[in-house]
Amino acid sequence: MNISNFDLNLLRVLDALLRERNVSRAAERLSLSQPAVSNALNRLRELLDDPLLVRAGRSMQPTPRALALEAPIRAALQQIEQSLSGGEQFDPARSRQRFTVAMTDYVELLCMPRLLEQLTREAPGISIAISQLSPQLPTEALDKGDLDLALGRFEQIPGRFAQRLWMSETLRLVTRRDHPLLAQAPDLDTFLHLRHLWVHGGQTKGMVDQWLAEHGLRRAIHYTTPNYLQAAHIVAGTDLAVVLPTRLAEHFAALLPLSLYPLPFEVGSFQLEIVSLGQRQRDAALQWLIEQIGAIGAIGMTP
Structure with missing residues (x-):
């Protein structure tokens, strides 16, 4: 042709x-x-x-x-x-761009209140749309431009994507206050006898169940939900127990009648990453947004 x-x-x-x-x-x-x-x-x-x-x-x-x-x-x-547009300098205060970001409800709670506060001060014309994040990196949506960013925990990130560590997280066991089986931090046997709620997020097995399976153990899961935020409220009103990311657990412990405990075994930490299409690294507006989100991750969230 x-x-x-x-x-x-x-x-x-x-x-x-x-x-x-x-x-x-x-x-x-x-x-x-x-x-x-x-x-x-x-x-x-x-x-x-x-x-x-x-x-x-x-x-x-x-x-x-x-x-x-x-x-x-x-x-x-x-x-x-x-x-x-390479010769144009990005001006946050005058921008009217709209960004679409994929994240879980848990990450949305950690990130968005601070980001929106920042945008109100420095970039009031920028708008954000949130898309629900699945456990796998939404590569097709990022490739197509339907998503600008994905923010979460990903096991595999193809080389064509740029990534930036946003936050490192640990896990905590969460129950209602005065739980009948817990007067102190549980040992492994007590943990296994609890009635558990599991936030699956579309996964087939999380970090806790992976550790248990490797040691020939299994916990009793009586309720499964994809929603982190609902999980805390359900546990506050029942005898169920849930394992949540530490910052989220601390946030809800300040609002609800909850008790937090360390896990009776070591599963380590996990990382949350900011992921974007590598070829957009020269996109000044997107890089500015990544910097704002990255700064929030560095600060973390206090209850």
Whole structure:
């Protein structure tokens, strides 16, 4: 194909269509009419000799050729955008950008009150949208640009992503005050006889159950939830026990009738990471936001 005969504006249309998988939503994203996007898609199909997107119910599914083009086109468009804006200095006070960040409800509680306070002072026009984080790094959403950042604990981070340590955390056992089985920190046998609530976060096995399994042990889990914040309230009103990150446990112990205990075995600490697409390291606005979040992690959270 002769690139000189190719309308590069069509790449923006293809990128929007691959993001949205819907002509109407792609048109809205591009601020174009639906017929204009449909015409552009027809031109792309003719130029590339491929249907690119085929209808499947109410959405459109990309062909293998379209999927192969998706990442290179998106990377090229982002590089062009960054190059054109390279001479512009980011001004937080005047910015009207919107960032989408994936995190758990636990990390949201640790991070967002402080971040919003900071934005109110220094960048009142910047807005944040939170997306619920699964245990796996949302690589596809970061690659597509649907997410700007992910903040959490990840077992594997591919090399194309930039990462920054946000916070190191430990775990605590949490029960209601005056729990009938606990007058002091529990030993292992007492821990195993408690009725446990487990915050799974989409995982099949957490740090505690991994340690127990390695030692041929098992605890009795009577309630499972994906929500850290609800877990503390449920435990405060029942005889269930829950293992929570230390900073979250300390936060709720200041608000609810809860007691905190060290675990009767050593599982070590875990790290929370700020993760973004590596090729966006020249994105001044995003890097500014990462710096603000990073500073919050360095300070930590007091109850």
